[in-house]
Amino acid sequence: MSSVRTPDPNPGWLDEDDLREARRRLPMVYVQAVPVQLDPLGCVTDVGLLLQPNETGELERSLVSGRVLYRETIRAALLRHLEKDLGPLAMPQLPASTVPFSVTEYFPHPSETGYTDDRQHAVALNYVVAVRGECSPRADALQLSWLTPEEVLGADVQAEFTGGRGRLVEQALAHVGWGR
Amino acid sequence: MSSVRTPDPNPGWLDEDDLREARRRLPMVYVQAVPVQLDPLGCVTDVGLLLQPNETGELERSLVSGRVLYRETIRAALLRHLEKDLGPLAMPQLPASTVPFSVTEYFPHPSETGYTDDRQHAVALNYVVAVRGECSPRADALQLSWLTPEEVLGADVQAEFTGGRGRLVEQALAHVGWGR
Amino acid sequence: MSSVRTPDPNPGWLDEDDLREARRRLPMVYVQAVPVQLDPLGCVTDVGLLLQPNETGELERSLVSGRVLYRETIRAALLRHLEKDLGPLAMPQLPASTVPFSVTEYFPHPSETGYTDDRQHAVALNYVVAVRGECSPRADALQLSWLTPEEVLGADVQAEFTGGRGRLVEQALAHVGWGR
Amino acid sequence: MSSVRTPDPNPGWLDEDDLREARRRLPMVYVQAVPVQLDPLGCVTDVGLLLQPNETGELERSLVSGRVLYRETIRAALLRHLEKDLGPLAMPQLPASTVPFSVTEYFPHPSETGYTDDRQHAVALNYVVAVRGECSPRADALQLSWLTPEEVLGADVQAEFTGGRGRLVEQALAHVGWGR
Numbered sequence: 001m002s003s004v005r006t007p008d009p010n011p012g013w014l015d016e017d018d019l020r021e022a023r024r025r026l027p028m029v030y031v032q033a034v035p036v037q038l039d040p041l042g043c044v045t046d047v048g049l050l051l052q053p054n055e056t057g058e059l060e061r062s063l064v065s066g067r068v069l070y071r072e073t074i075r076a077a078l079l080r081h082l083e084k085d086l087g088p089l090a091m092p093q094l095p096a097s098t099v100p101f102s103v104t105e106y107f108p109h110p111s112e113t114g115y116t117d118d119r120q121h122a123v124a125l126n127y128v129v130a131v132r133g134e135c136s137p138r139a140d141a142l143q144l145s146w147l148t149p150e151e152v153l154g155a156d157v158q159a160e161f162t163g164g165r166g167r168l169v170e171q172a173l174a175h176v177g178w179g180r
Numbered sequence: 181m182s183s184v185r186t187p188d189p190n191p192g193w194l195d196e197d198d199l200r201e202a203r204r205r206l207p208m209v210y211v212q213a214v215p216v217q218l219d220p221l222g223c224v225t226d227v228g229l230l231l232q233p234n235e236t237g238e239l240e241r242s243l244v245s246g247r248v249l250y251r252e253t254i255r256a257a258l259l260r261h262l263e264k265d266l267g268p269l270a271m272p273q274l275p276a277s278t279v280p281f282s283v284t285e286y287f288p289h290p291s292e293t294g295y296t297d298d299r300q301h302a303v304a305l306n307y308v309v310a311v312r313g314e315c316s317p318r319a320d321a322l323q324l325s326w327l328t329p330e331e332v333l334g335a336d337v338q339a340e341f342t343g344g345r346g347r348l349v350e351q352a353l354a355h356v357g358w359g360r
Numbered sequence: 361m362s363s364v365r366t367p368d369p370n371p372g373w374l375d376e377d378d379l380r381e382a383r384r385r386l387p388m389v390y391v392q393a394v395p396v397q398l399d400p401l402g403c404v405t406d407v408g409l410l411l412q413p414n415e416t417g418e419l420e421r422s423l424v425s426g427r428v429l430y431r432e433t434i435r436a437a438l439l440r441h442l443e444k445d446l447g448p449l450a451m452p453q454l455p456a457s458t459v460p461f462s463v464t465e466y467f468p469h470p471s472e473t474g475y476t477d478d479r480q481h482a483v484a485l486n487y488v489v490a491v492r493g494e495c496s497p498r499a500d501a502l503q504l505s506w507l508t509p510e511e512v513l514g515a516d517v518q519a520e521f522t523g524g525r526g527r528l529v530e531q532a533l534a535h536v537g538w539g540r
Numbered sequence: 541m542s543s544v545r546t547p548d549p550n551p552g553w554l555d556e557d558d559l560r561e562a563r564r565r566l567p568m569v570y571v572q573a574v575p576v577q578l579d580p581l582g583c584v585t586d587v588g589l590l591l592q593p594n595e596t597g598e599l600e601r602s603l604v605s606g607r608v609l610y611r612e613t614i615r616a617a618l619l620r621h622l623e624k625d626l627g628p629l630a631m632p633q634l635p636a637s638t639v640p641f642s643v644t645e646y647f648p649h650p651s652e653t654g655y656t657d658d659r660q661h662a663v664a665l666n667y668v669v670a671v672r673g674e675c676s677p678r679a680d681a682l683q684l685s686w687l688t689p690e691e692v693l694g695a696d697v698q699a700e701f702t703g704g705r706g707r708l709v710e711q712a713l714a715h716v717g718w719g720r
Binding site for chain 2 (some may be wrong): 562565568640643645652
């Protein structure tokens with residue numbers, strides 16, 4: 001009897017098992033975005049942080065972040081992850097250049113870069129993305145908070161990041177002129 | 181009899197004579213913008229070029245460009261010149277960072293940088309600025325044309341720039357991923 | 361009977377077959393370097409281009425380029441490929457920042473980015489790297505030529521690049537202030 | 541009786557009085573450098589900070605910093621100030637690109653940017669510059685200290701900066717991948 005499965009629409013992509021295996025063998029390409037709101041002069045007034053449960057159920061601050069798929073451009077991956085995390089009406093303004101403000105290298109712990117990801121070696125290209133619309137975070141993100149740069153750089157909020165991601169937001173804010 | 185002149189609202193600024201003199205003694209700070217239109221993925225679809233008469237009445241392609249005044253921020257100067265050249269409804273999206281894509285050094289001719297400005301030594305910080313509104317160029321710019329990146333990089337349009345400004349637009353397009 | 365094979369020193373890495381397979385399923389992380397010589401003021405005087413036979417034996421201009429391995433940092437990959445292509449005495453001066461001057465996305469032909477690589481989808485981080493020592497290209501690169509920026513931008517040399525790599529060198533030169 | 545004064549070798553430059561006056565009327569162009577030592581992979585191992593007496597005789601941490609003169613290129617100004625502050629044998633490796641890692645706008649106090657300079661409005665282009673030789677700070681800098689990035693980011697050292705310069709070094713370190 002022949003198979004009645006729907007043909008895989010993207011035969012080039014990996015199933016979950018193969019992907020788990022590949023993550024132990026190859027660096028993965030990621031994009032990460034720090035969503036911001038800008039005033040008319042382009043100054044950052046607010047930074048959007050997600051609050052998500054991690055694998056052990058604890059709440060953690062996180063950024064928009066996700067994998068670049070086979071044959072997907074960086075821009076398309078960035079837009080896909082922004083829409084997934086901030087909702088379809090967020091109106092993210094993708095940057096004109098794909099040059100990131102920083103590149104983060106996540107390694108399985110312990111890491112020589114200070115950035116860790118237990119699952120994999122990931123090379124992430126990081127962007128500051130202005131958002132002009134209404135954000136409605138998806139179901140599995142408990143909350144999207146807009147904080148001022150001062151709040152984000154404060155010790156309280158910095159303590160809610162893991163894997164070095166607090167430092168990443170610091171770099172993003174340094175890039176746009178902020179510092180402690 | 182005492183003077184009845186309105187007091188100078190900005191006593192720190194220079195009058196025309198002093199400014200002409202200062203231009204022969206000090207480098208001037210400039211901002212320049214390459215206005216672009218972006219598709220939803222952030223790719224440049226169109227580049228805005230001004231067509232202006234130069235001092236001898238000849239028409240020349242030019243960019244949004246102007247001086248940073250005493251006590252004016254780079255962002256305020258950029259917005260002021262964009263609104264002056266593109267009109268009040270252009271809705272320019274100022275970049276989150278003031279790091280320019282390139283720095284141009286104009287010297288009185290002959291110049292070791294290849295960029296010339298007969299009037300002065302100017303250090304210009306250059307930005308690519310996305311424009312989302314309706315542009316209505318001011319009176320003394322005869323025309324604002326939106327050209328595709330391919331058209332801008334073509335030999336015909338490049339020949340209509342002077343002072344090295346064609347190379348500047350090339351750099352802007354290289355920065356956003358374009359090239360010949 | 362127990363196996364007498366030497367244990368795989370890098371069990372996380374892929375063998376040739378698995379790598380070929382992964383290249384059809386996942387974007388690969390690459391680093392690319394444009395080797396340059398600088399004068400004391402930091403101006404590019406010469407650009408190093410490799411001349412290599414491609415798969416059909418034809419000679420092609422190429423850049424220093426190679427894959428980032430599992431658990432290898434970008435900096436380590438960059439140094440490894442520079443030493444492999446330019447020899448052990450090249451003394452490349454790795455940049456203080458890992459922010460690339462551009463990111464190139466190679467796709468199997470035909471490509472929406474204009475950059476093609478028949479074997480794979482690769483995301484390449486590109487750097488300009490100053491070289492201060494003596495270069496001795498490895499056996500399978502027939503030649504390393506140091507050309508002036510003007511020569512590199514000339515139509516003759518540009519015609520010897522494939523896969524969009526001529527545009528990449530153009531972007532590198534635009535980044536350091538050169539243009540046609 | 542005719543003057544026997546040596547003719548001014550640079551008639552375009554300003555004398556002290558005129559310069560003081562200009563500083564109250566026009567933004568000045570500055571370059572600033574954060575001197576660093578790099579390991580073979582390009583990672584910053586040490587940051588060079590100057591310790592100088594300020595106008596009231598108090599000691600302050602400072603960076604290599606100085607004005608761009610009329611008809612002087614950014615690169616020439618950068619090299620001149622590096623040699624003046626670090627000595628003739630410092631062997632600074634000027635960057636291939638003049639794109640700064642950040643632009644700092646100093647205003648007379650109080651300042652909307654957070655960076656202050658009582659004397660003037662200055663627009664400073666900031667660079668991280670690798671130094672490979674022997675540094676011997678000039679007479680009026682009491683000391684050049686090489687500190688680790690961790691030391692520089694510590695509260696003790698940060699307290700020894702004024703005018704916002706501590707934040708500038710933080711931005712420089714964020715640019716090369718460091719953070720608190």
